[in-house]
Amino acid sequence: MSQATATAEHMPAESQARPPAGIVGPWAWLRTNLFGSWWSTAVTLVLGYIIIRVVFSLFEWGVVHAIWSVPYGPTGTPDTAVCQNAIGIGACWAVLTDKYRLILFGRYPYDEQWRPAIVVLLFIGLFTVSGVRRFWRKELALIWAVTLTAVGVLMWGGVFGLPLVAEDSWGGLPITLILATFGLAFAFPLAVLVALGRRSTRLPAVKLLCVLYVEIIRGVPLISVLFMASVMFPLFMPAGVNIDKLLRAQIAFILFAGAYLAEVVRGGLQALPQGQGEAADALGLSYWKKTWLIILPQALRLVIPPLVNTFIGFFKDTSLVLIIGLFDLLTMGKVALSDPPWQSFSTEVYIGLAAVYIAFCFAMSKYSRGLERDLNRSRAR
Amino acid sequence: MHVAPILRAIGIKNRETCRTMSEATADPRLVAARAAPKRRMRLSWSDPVFRSVVWQIVIVGVVIAIGWYFVRNTTANLAARHIATGFGFIDRVAGIPIGESLLPYDPAVSTYGRALLIGVLNTLQVAVIGVVLATILGTLIGIGRLSKNWLLSRLAAFYVETLRDIPLLLQLLFWYTMLQGLPPPRQAWHLGNVAFLTNRGMRLPELDWQPAHTWALLAFIVGLAGTLIWNRRAGKRQEATGVRPTVWPVAVALLIALPVIVWAVLGAPFQVELPVLRGFNFQGGGTLSPEYFALMLGLVIYTASYIAEIVRSGIQAIPQGQWEAAGALGLNAGQVLRQVVLPQAMRVIIPPMTSQYLNLTKNSSLAVAIGFQDIVSIANTALNQTGQAIEGIAIIMAVYLTISLSISTFMNWYNAHIALVER
Numbered sequence: 001m002s003q004a005t006a007t008a009e010h011m012p013a014e015s016q017a018r019p020p021a022g023i024v025g026p027w028a029w030l031r032t033n034l035f036g037s038w039w040s041t042a043v044t045l046v047l048g049y050i051i052i053r054v055v056f057s058l059f060e061w062g063v064v065h066a067i068w069s070v071p072y073g074p075t076g077t078p079d080t081a082v083c084q085n086a087i088g089i090g091a092c093w094a095v096l097t098d099k100y101r102l103i104l105f106g107r108y109p110y111d112e113q114w115r116p117a118i119v120v121l122l123f124i125g126l127f128t129v130s131g132v133r134r135f136w137r138k139e140l141a142l143i144w145a146v147t148l149t150a151v152g153v154l155m156w157g158g159v160f161g162l163p164l165v166a167e168d169s170w171g172g173l174p175i176t177l178i179l180a181t182f183g184l185a186f187a188f189p190l191a192v193l194v195a196l197g198r199r200s201t202r203l204p205a206v207k208l209l210c211v212l213y214v215e216i217i218r219g220v221p222l223i224s225v226l227f228m229a230s231v232m233f234p235l236f237m238p239a240g241v242n243i244d245k246l247l248r249a250q251i252a253f254i255l256f257a258g259a260y261l262a263e264v265v266r267g268g269l270q271a272l273p274q275g276q277g278e279a280a281d282a283l284g285l286s287y288w289k290k291t292w293l294i295i296l297p298q299a300l301r302l303v304i305p306p307l308v309n310t311f312i313g314f315f316k317d318t319s320l321v322l323i324i325g326l327f328d329l330l331t332m333g334k335v336a337l338s339d340p341p342w343q344s345f346s347t348e349v350y351i352g353l354a355a356v357y358i359a360f361c362f363a364m365s366k367y368s369r370g371l372e373r374d375l376n377r378s379r380a381r
Numbered sequence: 382m383h384v385a386p387i388l389r390a391i392g393i394k395n396r397e398t399c400r401t402m403s404e405a406t407a408d409p410r411l412v413a414a415r416a417a418p419k420r421r422m423r424l425s426w427s428d429p430v431f432r433s434v435v436w437q438i439v440i441v442g443v444v445i446a447i448g449w450y451f452v453r454n455t456t457a458n459l460a461a462r463h464i465a466t467g468f469g470f471i472d473r474v475a476g477i478p479i480g481e482s483l484l485p486y487d488p489a490v491s492t493y494g495r496a497l498l499i500g501v502l503n504t505l506q507v508a509v510i511g512v513v514l515a516t517i518l519g520t521l522i523g524i525g526r527l528s529k530n531w532l533l534s535r536l537a538a539f540y541v542e543t544l545r546d547i548p549l550l551l552q553l554l555f556w557y558t559m560l561q562g563l564p565p566p567r568q569a570w571h572l573g574n575v576a577f578l579t580n581r582g583m584r585l586p587e588l589d590w591q592p593a594h595t596w597a598l599l600a601f602i603v604g605l606a607g608t609l610i611w612n613r614r615a616g617k618r619q620e621a622t623g624v625r626p627t628v629w630p631v632a633v634a635l636l637i638a639l640p641v642i643v644w645a646v647l648g649a650p651f652q653v654e655l656p657v658l659r660g661f662n663f664q665g666g667g668t669l670s671p672e673y674f675a676l677m678l679g680l681v682i683y684t685a686s687y688i689a690e691i692v693r694s695g696i697q698a699i700p701q702g703q704w705e706a707a708g709a710l711g712l713n714a715g716q717v718l719r720q721v722v723l724p725q726a727m728r729v730i731i732p733p734m735t736s737q738y739l740n741l742t743k744n745s746s747l748a749v750a751i752g753f754q755d756i757v758s759i760a761n762t763a764l765n766q767t768g769q770a771i772e773g774i775a776i777i778m779a780v781y782l783t784i785s786l787s788i789s790t791f792m793n794w795y796n797a798h799i800a801l802v803e804r
Binding site for chain 1: 429433436437440451455457458459461529531533542543545546547549550551554555558559743744746747749750757761764771773774777781782785786
């Protein structure tokens with residue numbers, strides 16, 4: 001240390017102020033990160049060329065030559081001749097500006113579409129609140145219950161002077177969010193019970209049931225569970241009882257999510273040191289008191305990051321209801337594309353849909369990674 | 382109730398007391414008194430054994446009751462709709478047109494059983510090829526993300542972050558419409574007038590398959606086995622003597638020369654059938670349908686983004702010291718990766734990789750959305766034609782359960798095979 005100061009004193013003032021140019025500064029950064037070796041230089045040049053070409057042509061297609069609106073004919077049908085001529089040259093974002101209400105909210109009555117819009121905001125608010133660690137207590141369940149009730153009231157209506165809207169005309173983003181969020185909310189208690197059942201030593205028959213449920217559901221694709229819901233559930237019900245299609249899909253989602261979440265919760269239960277349960281036993285707590293007061297509050301905290309990741313998966317998986325004919329976001333995109341004037345602009349619509357999915361998933365995965373880092377930091381202390 | 386300790390105290394031993402006695406040389410009567418009394422169930426709520434039995438009877442009873450309720454409703458509903466249950470429809474003529482099949486199939490005479498079998502084979506084919514391709518692409522991207530080159534690592538990160546966040550179904554639909562937007566056969570994109578890419582799929586030259594080729598392939602498999610055995614022997618020799626016998630001449634002889642000789646001896650048949658444009662479509666050559674192509678593209682690109690993350694975290698789990706130590710021994714970067722880092726990273730990588738392989742297999746069921754005829758698609762058609770909903774869904778589930786269990790059994794075996802043996 002003192003030696004370094006000594007040598008520094010003999011140096012000219014200018015080099016004292018700045019570290020040597022070879023270590024820092026933009027040129028040094030370029031040299032280490034882009035042109036570190038012959039191999040690295042070659043990769044940089046080739047990739048750089050490709051990226052610049054691709055970005056440039058995408059910019060030309062998506063912005064420079066893009067068409068944002070088209071004239072409408074006397075009957076209200078869009079005249080897409082401009083777009084047809086520009087196929088391959090410029091994007092036709094007019095399809096999104098024309099159809100975004102249909103894609104986002106489906107066939108919900110046009111004048112009432114503020115209701116699904118509020119529902120979407122409610123969901124985003126719910127996710128945000130659940131993400132704040134200060135709210136991780138038992139009262140969070142209450143917030144979820146209240147919000148989900150509010151969602152139901154807003155979507156159905158029929159009270160507070162809101163006109164009744166049947167499930168048949170729901171669609172778009174609210175359906176995607178409802179399937180994923182209600183699926184999580186109802187699957188979670190089920191998953192906790194199944195995870196506890198799977199770890200129980202005293203109840204071998206219950207354990208067997210839980211193992212069978214989890215392994216069978218996890219071994220088959222979601223689409224087969226959805227088929228089961230759409231084709232087999234009606235057969236299960238007594239004649240005359242008809243369950244709505246959306247509800248059937250929702251039940252399928254809950255059953256499916258339950259199995260995956262049960263494994264996540266089981267991971268948390270396993271990660272908890274054995275001593276916690278033993279200490280609770282030593283205090284004379286009953287099984288349910290021990291589970292409710294000691295085990296679950298700690299185990300569930302451990303599994304929040306994988307829980308968020310599983311939720312991201314469900315959020316994407318809701319798109320599968322397209323196959324059984326429910327009108328979620330993706331299906332509404334296809335419906336919008338079935339309109340004759342817009343038929344050849346699927347790329348634009350798919351990019352728009354992808355942007356919505358990416359926005360939700362990216363925010364959640366970013367949050368989950370940050371959370372994981374934070375939790376690990378406190379544990380590594 | 383409290384008979385057991387008394388019996389033990391007067392010298393009638395059960396198995397457990399024998400064991401305790403052999404372990405400790407204390408007074409047997411004291412040991413017997415200290416051991417937990419053998420419980421017998423009391424008919425009281427305060428007895429845990431009794432409670433567990435009651436709980437199990439109640440829970441299993443409720444499950445059975447619900448199941449019975451569903452079964453009763455279902456039989457009533459099926460009777461009302463005059464649908465016969467059972468798998469009798471398997472032997473009936475299917476009449477489902479199938480575009481791609483690995484087995485000979487004729488919709489006019491082939492049965493539902495055969496159609497379903499073709500569906501299973503299509504699913505398996507997509508799964509196997511998809512797993513191989515996704516592993517290759519994913520590994521490349523995962524390693525690329527760790528590259529010292531900033532541009533390459535950022536590009537790999539962008540790939541992973543974007544493609545993971547778009548639902549697979551959306552990606553499949555996107556690729557499918559992209560492929561349908563390709564030019565028609567008359568204006569096909571081509572590669573040296575040999576391979577063609579059109580809106581009806583990809584046309585490739587196909588080798589006219591002769592028995593000689595089958596024999597050459599068998600010779601190659603034999604050669605592969607021989608090479609592996611030789612390699613293992615070389616390893617043993619190296620351990621015993623410190624000198625590793627050269628492997629590559631033997632490998633070349635067995636893997637290349639042997640099949641070529643077999644092929645040449647059998648007359649060296651080599652006839653390639655080129656696709657030729659006739660009328661509105663190509664004739665001859667092999668075809669990859671747009672459905673298959675889109676499904677493969679979507680599955681591989683989507684799954685690769687997950688595999689890349691697994692590979693990256695697996696490699697990062699290996700301490701830096703391993704790289705440095707291997708470098709100090711004079712190994713170059715490729716050798717370090719191949720011989721030091723990857724064998725260790727494999728242990729971290731295998732379990733999550735297994736679930737990705739399972740996911741890819743299960744996700745191949747989305748083929749139904751773009752019209753590739755896998756088991757879900759064919760069973761769904763059969764289900765709609767015959768009304769045998771329960772049987773159709775049972776077949777789908779049984780097929781996937783079998784595949785899933787097989788993959789996880791194999792991967793568990795492989796994982797145990799490469800696991801660190803500690804003492």
